[in-house]
Amino acid sequence: MIAYSEGEAKPQSVLSVLTCGSVDDGKSTLLGRLFLDTGAILPDQMRELSSGIAGDVIDVSRLFDGLEAEREQGITIDVSYRRFATPHRIFRLLDAPGHEQYTRNMATAASGASAALLLVDVRKGIGPQTIRHAAICDLFGVEELVLVVNKMDLVEWSEMPFRRLVSDFRTKFEGRIQFRSFSAIPVSALTGDNVVNASLRMPWWRGRSLLSHLEQVAPAAGRAEQAFRMPVQLVEKLSGSRHYLGTVGSGTVRTGEVVNLLPSGRQVAIKTVSGPNGPIDKATSGDAIVLELEDELDLQRGDVITSIERPATCARAIRARIVWFGEAPLIPERIYFLRIGTQLSTGAITRINHRIDLASGERVAARSLSQNEIADCDVTTASEIVFDSFRNNPTLGSFIIIDRATYDTVGAGVIDGQLSRAGNLFSPDFGIDKNKRAILKAHSPAVVWLTGLSGSGKSTIANEVEKLLWAANCHTILLDGDNLRQGLNRDLSFTDADRVENIRRIGEVSKLMLDAGLIVICSFISPFGAERRMVRELVDDNEFIEVFVKTPLDICIERDPKGLYARALAGQIESFTGLTSAYEEPTQPDLVLDTVANDAVSLANTIVGELKRRGIVA
Numbered sequence: 196m197i198a199y200s201e202g203e204a205k206p207q208s209v210l211s212v213l214t215c216g217s218v219d220d221g222k223s224t225l226l227g228r229l230f231l232d233t234g235a236i237l238p239d240q241m242r243e244l245s246s247g248i249a250g251d252v253i254d255v256s257r258l259f260d261g262l263e264a265e266r267e268q269g270i271t272i273d274v275s276y277r278r279f280a281t282p283h284r285i286f287r288l289l290d291a292p293g294h295e296q297y298t299r300n301m302a303t304a305a306s307g308a309s310a311a312l313l314l315v316d317v318r319k320g321i322g323p324q325t326i327r328h329a330a331i332c333d334l335f336g337v338e339e340l341v342l343v344v345n346k347m348d349l350v351e352w353s354e355m356p357f358r359r360l361v362s363d364f365r366t367k368f369e370g371r372i373q374f375r376s377f378s379a380i381p382v383s384a385l386t387g388d389n390v391v392n393a394s395l396r397m398p399w400w401r402g403r404s405l406l407s408h409l410e411q412v413a414p415a416a417g418r419a420e421q422a423f424r425m426p427v428q429l430v431e432k433l434s435g436s437r438h439y440l441g442t443v444g445s446g447t448v449r450t451g452e453v454v455n456l457l458p459s460g461r462q463v464a465i466k467t468v469s470g471p472n473g474p475i476d477k478a479t480s481g482d483a484i485v486l487e488l489e490d491e492l493d494l495q496r497g498d499v500i501t502s503i504e505r506p507a508t509c510a511r512a513i514r515a516r517i518v519w520f521g522e523a524p525l526i527p528e529r530i531y532f533l534r535i536g537t538q539l540s541t542g543a544i545t546r547i548n549h550r551i552d553l554a555s556g557e558r559v560a561a562r563s564l565s566q567n568e569i570a571d572c573d574v575t576t577a578s579e580i581v582f583d584s585f586r587n588n589p590t591l592g593s594f595i596i597i598d599r600a601t602y603d604t605v606g607a608g609v610i611d612g613q614l615s616r617a618g619n620l621f622s623p624d625f626g627i628d629k630n631k632r633a634i635l636k637a638h639s640p641a642v643v644w645l646t647g648l649s650g651s652g653k654s655t656i657a658n659e660v661e662k663l664l665w666a667a668n669c670h671t672i673l674l675d676g677d678n679l680r681q682g683l684n685r686d687l688s689f690t691d692a693d694r695v696e697n698i699r700r701i702g703e704v705s706k707l708m709l710d711a712g713l714i715v716i717c718s719f720i721s722p723f724g725a726e727r728r729m730v731r732e733l734v735d736d737n738e739f740i741e742v743f744v745k746t747p748l749d750i751c752i753e754r755d756p757k758g759l760y761a762r763a764l765a766g767q768i769e770s771f772t773g774l775t776s777a778y779e780e781p782t783q784p785d786l787v788l789d790t791v792a793n794d795a796v797s798l799a800n801t802i803v804g805e806l807k808r809r810g811i812v813a
């Protein structure tokens with residue numbers, strides 16, 4: 196075994212190996228053991244370690260525990276510690292922390308790994324963490340999963356506990372996980388048995404040691420052999436011509452080749468390909484390049500340049516498997532940012548087809564997803580996205596989900612394919628539109644959106660607004676929580692997920708009525724900023740007036756016009772807004788109404804005043 200360092204002659208094949216499982220299951224010890232027994236640990240580290248010798252057993256975990264501590268302090272670990280080589284292969288170890296909240300890092304690491312070592316303590320068996328990690332490895336295309344059954348020394352090297360654990364794992368994943376290859380190896384990372392060197396203490400084991408198994412793993416199909424994909428990162432105009440900058444995600448591109456531009460679908464020849472040192476004949480996956488095209492086309496960041504033989508797909512609806520990292524749950528129909536390569540779109544998870552239960556590995560129904568949960572979902576985007584199925588080409592096959600308010604990455608997904616309904620919808624261009632309809636009326640259309648706690652005064656004020664507008668010959672409609680929830684939305688409860696769906700439907704109804712030329716007055720608690728923003732974005736800028744009916748909770752409780760607070764406080768109503776369910780106050784409403792200092796009619800006049808100021812009402 197040789198230690199590998201930059202500059203030496205390099206053995207050819209590199210295998211990226213993800214190590215996962217919990218720290219207690221012996222991950223640090225296993226990594227330490229791999230490095231020690233392959234001779235990859237540097238002499239000064241070895242000296243430091245020797246103080247950990249107890250009898251003839253070296254505490255190899257100390258090397259990696261040290262690194263773990265560095266990471267916790269935010270110190271970047273020198274990756275060279277994590278590279279080692281044998282005469283057959285270079286290994287690049289990607290470590291994923293064992294704690295639950297690090298699922299996000301684990302997903303990132305998994306997307307770059309060909310093989311994964313999933314560590315389990317033979318005495319503890321398969322826990323939710325083991326299942327979660329296996330499911331994430333599967334999700335992100337890790338082809339080779341090795342279940343490393345550790346601490347065999349603590350079960351007297353016996354075969355039965357090992358076999359029991361492996362069969363339990365297989366039962367949980369039968370038919371659900373599609374690793375190209377799965378194997379299980381009994382080891383003791385502490386003593387080194389079966390890690391690098393074959394164990395003499397488990398004569399019943401006829402398989403290879405972990406390292407020799409990893410040396411045999413077939414390397415994953417390289418990205419260089421896949422179809423050409425280059426997401427455009429930047430467009431620059433240099434000496435009069437446009438230059439397109441990006442990194443080749445997969446495949447190869449050559450000067451003179453005709454390529455496909457997506458989503459436009461136009462084809463064009465490549466004039467020049469340039470690398471860091473000037474023009475080159477061809478570039479391949481991983482190369483950062485600059486392209487010049489024969490025709491000046493209006494390509495922008497987020498567009499994708501692909502091969503013409505095997506272009507990517509363009510659609511607005513896809514099926515994807517998603518792992519959720521967000522502290523707040525994923526709610527279907529809520530709008531998030533989706534980033535695929537350099538493309539940024541808004542979109543929603545329109546349906547959760549099923550969730551993977553991490554205790555049993557089974558598919559179960561779900562209305563929302565909590566942190567660390569994994570599910571198969573339908574996703575719809577606002578604009579057309581350019582993608583591949585992850586199986587065919589990971590470059591455009593995965594995406595991340597970003598919260599629109601906090602910009603946190605709240606989830607990641609891999610794409611399984613296009614949804615069939617996606618391709619066949621068009622936006623009809625009817626001759627008579629809302630502006631023409633408005634000509635017949637004494638006003639322009641608008642949505643007046645009143646939001647606030649129950650009992651804050653939304654309905655009372657909305658009613659006064661409608662009376663004033665009717666008197667001014669305006670055509671109006673008043674939509675209210677109480678009436679919509681008895682008809683169109685009678686299937687919806689007051690869970691967060693149902694409130695999101697409630698507002699989505701009302702938003703769509705409001706838009707239709709707006710198109711009919713009406714002034715739509717909406718009175719809904721609409722407790723979440725994300726959905727109020729969604730409705731605002733459905734209509735034109737000047738058409739949406741967000742009115743925050745700002746009445747303190749104690750006043751609403753005092754008013755209690757329907758007796759609901761009394762019942763909620765007595766525990767008879769679940770998830771009651773302001774008490775047991777959240778209300779997110781608007782951060783930038785168009786109007787804030789103080790119902791303590793002003794009466795309902797004067798507040799209604801304030802709203803009508805705003806409609807006049809905007810030129811909606813004469």
Ligand SMILES: Nc1ncnc2c1ncn2[C@@H]1O[C@H](COP(=O)(O)OS(=O)(=O)O)[C@@H](OP(=O)(O)O)[C@H]1O
Nearest residue numbers: 649650676689694697719720721722769770771772
């Ligand atoms: N648990 C719970 N929480 C809040 N409100 C409740 C609840 N249960 C019933 N109600 C009655 O439903 C009305 C609110 O419906 P909305 O459609 O406006 O609610 S939401 O926007 O989906 O949150 C609300 O009407 P308003 O009092 O006019 O706001 C209540 O009458």
Ligand SMILES: Nc1ncnc2c1ncn2[C@@H]1O[C@H](COP(=O)(O)OP(=O)(O)O)[C@@H](O)[C@H]1O
Nearest residue numbers: 649650651652653654655754756790793794795
């Ligand atoms: N300035 C005010 N504006 C609106 N309502 C008020 C005001 N002052 C007192 N109220 C009373 O508060 C209650 C508000 O109830 P409602 O309009 O049904 O609220 P919401 O629709 O927000 O649940 C009514 O009983 C109303 O008479």
